[in-house]
Amino acid sequence: MADALLALREIRKEFPGVVALDKVDFNLHAGEVHAVMGENGAGKSTLIKVITGVYPRDAGSMELDGKSLHPRSTLEAEAAGISTVYQEVNLVGTLSVAENILLGRQPRKFGIIRWDETRRLAEKALARLGLELDLSRQLDSCSMAIQQMVAIARALDINARVLILDEPTSSLDEQETAALFKVMRQLRDEGLAILFVTHFLDQVHEISDRITVLRNGALVGEYKTVELTRMQLIGKMLGREPEALQDKSTGSKWAAETRDEILRGEGIGRKGSVHPLDLSVRRGEVVGLGGLLGSGRTETARLLFGIDAPDSGRVQIDGQAKSLNHPRKAIANGLAFCSEDRKGEGIIPNLSLRENLILAMQASRGPVRLLPSAEQEQLCAHYIDALNIKTPNAATPICNLSGGNQQKVLLARWLAMQPRLIILDEPARGIDVGAKAEIEKLVRSLREKGMAVVFISSELEEVVHTCDRVAVMRDRRKVGELSGEEITEQRIMDLMAHHE
Amino acid sequence: MNDPMAKPKEWFQGGSLVWPLLGLVALLAYDFLFVDGFFRLEVRDGHLYGTLVDILNQGSKTMLLALGMTLVIATGGVDLSVGSLMAISGALVAVLVTQTEMSLAMIVPIALAATALLGAFNGVLVSVAGIQPIVATLILMVGGRGIAMLITGGQIVTFEHAGMVYIGNGHFLGLPFTVTLVLVMLLVTSLLMRKTACGLFVEAVGDNETASRFSGVSTRSVKLAVYGFSGICAGLAGLIAASNIKAADSSRVGEMMELDAIFAVVVGGTALTGGRFNLLGSIIGALLIQTLTTTMITQGVPPAIAPVPKAIVIVAVCLLQSEKFRAEIGGRFGRRASA
Known part of the structure; x- marks a missing residue:
């Protein structure tokens, strides 16, 4: 495969008393959906936060398209082309769909927002996802899935090359998830690099191309999804090799x-x-x-x-x-x-x-x-x-x-x-x-x-x-x-x- | 730490008493140096008179409000309606003493029961309906004065009832009766909080409501109770206010006093975020505010600009209480010293 779009080498992040990430490598390629898996405390969210500039890394290097990257805030990461959609949709529910997509960067003339242009840009952003929505509708009144889509549309609008989706499906039902996956595939085919975090095992195999597994802050390995059975995945997440497991005595049992x-x-x-x-x-x-x-x-x-x-x-x-x-x-x-x-x-x-x-x-x-x-x-x-x-x-x-x-x-x-x-x-x-x-x-x-x-x-x-x-x-x-x-x-x- | 099982003198160490006390002492020192006769006391007809006594007497309303407000704030709430509840209790009492033959022993409990119920109504809005405390109590803050007006028929009702006049103007053991009232309420509240499990529940709910609920604490009842109690304190303060002017002036009485009470609690070391509370701290906070007010009156500061120095002192004490600010200041001085 070609060089990774986003390459992390030996990333280390320590919090007082805990090593959250220890020498973790991570490669994200353009045109792939890459799942990061691990149990709670494995270091998934710390990894994302290091990538998006929420936490500064303690050691290691990060390169985007061959250029060294040191984001000091999510804004800097976004400017570099890394956009994130968090589990809790961080949009303003009381504003309209169009306003949310362009919040903070509405087209302006003499300091006055140009609403026709705003609507046009929002429409364009949604069209990229194959969506047609009522732009003036208040976001609160839309379903969670739509809100998620709006968040993605917002994230993509800033010329994003890397899209990070942190548990995007946790509040979606099956149909909504399917719709989201359709959009994800389409974006992947357009050449976007997508980092996907989820707890749902079914979904990993359905949508991802490759999987990186973390456990207790350390890298377990990077695998092609088709080559890793669900059983093996669970084994890696929990630190047990299924083949090597032996029945252990559980002590005396009562009747x-x-x-x-x-x-x-x-x-x-x-x-x-x-x-x-x-x-x-x-x-x-x-x-x-x-x-x-x-x-x-x-x-x-x-x-x-x-x-x-x-x-x-x-x-x-x-x-x-x-x-x-x-x-x-x-x-x-x-x-x-x-x-x-x-x-x-x-x-x-x-x-x-x-x-x-x-x-x-x-x-x-x-x-x-x-x-x-x-x-x-x-x-x-x-x-x-x-x-x-x-x-x-x-x-x-x-x-x-x-x-x-x-x-x-x-x-x-x-x-x-x-x-x-x-x-x-x-x-x-x-x-x-x-x-x-x-x-x-x-x-x-x-x-x-x-x-x-x-x-x-x-x-x-x-x-x-x-x-x-x-x-x-x-x-x-x-x-x-x-x-x-x-x-x-x-x-x-x-x-x-x-x-x- | 403020453990209910600790020695009584340690009951009050929820927040540090040092900073509000320091503020009060500094203010009194200023008065001692620059205000003539501030500390002069004299005995007339067996009663003690003087500016210090006036501070205790006039500060009694804020002190009473602060007691109830402390518990409300300890649960993580706030009660903006206390000023209006004062108007309601004053209106009720004025109407009842002028238009009925009921004795004070009947009238006072009726007034207090009414404000307790209205306080509990706040509690229902907060705990059952889940409305933000600041909004929930704003309803009665605005509506309460209307209720008081309805009771008095929109008139200022004056009275000469000896018993009612005594509450806010009489003397007991050489001191204004209001001082006794505050002391009794402070004692009763302290005992209620520290000799029963009420204090534990209030602090637990304020510190971590979810964990308290999961431990089986009835968080609703706790909130209902503290807002009800705040209502009773406001009712008492309303009696004093009405007695002071021998009238129920529904539109003016207790105006802005809810803010004084909140200031007193915060200055006294109880955090607005809830949790540990300090009743004695709130009393000292109320005294600090009253001393400030009295000082400005004696210094001839026009009432219109009096809020400015008041705000400055409050900001100063609050900054002193902030650990972050103290660390910052300490750091600055430390750096300068080493440079």
Whole structure:
């Protein structure tokens, strides 16, 4: 193949305490759709941000068409011919389609916008995408797909040679996605270089010509799409070679049938979030939700905990039908939920460890009966010791603790409630190896004590080690369930990749 | 840190008290040096008189508003309607004491219940309807004066009711009764916040609403309660305002006081973004603003331009509170020293 249009060599980007990109090479050719794949934290978005000038790179070189490139802002990158359409469409919803396409660079005469010329240019930009829209329509009133197209039209208008699409399909339905792909193919054929990021595996094979896989900030490799099966792709993303995988002992399993069912969901689902699925969890059982990020694992957890109300199906707790439409109700029924988004949905950053720890318990006691200070002290002392939380004292603001210790405090928040079922969504994400092992051990000991656990993790090894049963999800559907000896990394990956 | 389990004296250390106190002390030092008789106190008929006493008395309304406003701001909101709620409670009381035979023990609770309900209405708009607090409370800020006008029939209703006159003009233990009122409210609010879990819930909701909801905190009830409480504080301030002039002047009373209250809270170290709050800081902030106002009156600054120095002092204290600004200044001086 000819020289790459955009060539990155040994790119390195460090954040305090984390190497986000380490010696990553990336080649983007004119006239190709190039997918960048990787799990959360693999470095995809950092790579894009380095290319678009959001972050300066710490080391390495970047060349566009043979010329060295050092964009210090997205504007500079755009001027050089690199345009980006972000996942969240960054347009102005209250303005018209035409205004959005030409926002900030409307043709002017004596400082006055020339509207006829604006309309003509907007029409031209859309025509390139094969679109004919009402230019004066307010953008908010258009569908997400149209908004996405408008964003692309806007991006292309600036003589772009490289187009970066960051998860453009995450809010599109199938037809809208097909329309977008049609446009992408057409642009590719015109010679545009397109960098495409998505979590949907089906789409990668449908649209991309080549795939670059990242894992933990390092380059795994660059592959021709036709030469990489979906199975191999998953293996590369997760760092497992499918052929080399061996069945690992999962430790002693309890006889699943002998235990009471704590939670039973039949056909629970929510439009736009997760397709109806069945799920049951018994006492002393760890049920894993496997699947890649975006496959609907977290969405399922949110349905169970009443954060999003299901619009189909029934939930039974101890065999009794319940409507869990608010976390309070889920908590009152003995459920607990540790979110994957520790910062956004877990910690109360400026409050102390103690206040964070007692929050759920205090919330269930109500505002008047403050937990006596002696009991608060005792709870904190107990969990700081039991979970080995490293902190100067219980009065330290939780934001001053490390990620792993924050996670332990959040676990303690729920364990103090003595829940009957706890949902752990990526409990080991972003914490160090030591804390990870401790949390895995904790989950097993909870199971021994008879607690039911719903365990969500992207790390197959963790899932295989920890779970008694695994429900595997793909593209917001439950695609299969494994139990006991069936649970191997290979089997889970088979299900994750399986074609219908 | 401001942990409810900490010693009582540490209850108030949500934000640093140093900067508002420093501002207040600096202002008093100026008064001590340049304003004749600012610190002169005298006892007449067993009551204490003097400029300092006047500051406490006249600042009582802002202090009361600031108490309620602190909690609202701690949840990440703001209450613009307090000035209008003052007008409503004043109007209600004036009409009830002049046109009915009800005792004050009936009338005051009725007025406060009314403003509490209206405050809770703000809370419903914010928490249930999801309207931005600044817009939600703007509705009553504008509409509230109309309601007060409806109650008084568009008239300024004057009264001579001894009990009502006492609230804003009477003395208790040698000091204006309003001082006692503020102290009692400060004590009650502090106990309510730190001896129950209310303070924890307010701070948790303000600091991370989603995480609080996921932990089972009823974020709606918390917001409803703080706006309702702010309504009660505004109602009390309205009683004092009406009593001061022995009349309900619906169009003027409490005008712009919502802004003074917000200033007091911010100056007192509670962040507008919500989270940790500091009741004592807000009281000091309110005193700072009142001292400033009083100083300007004694110095003969025309009322029309009085807002200018006021704005300067507020900006100064807010800048001092900003860690970024202090670091910047420190950096400048540090560089100069090393150069």
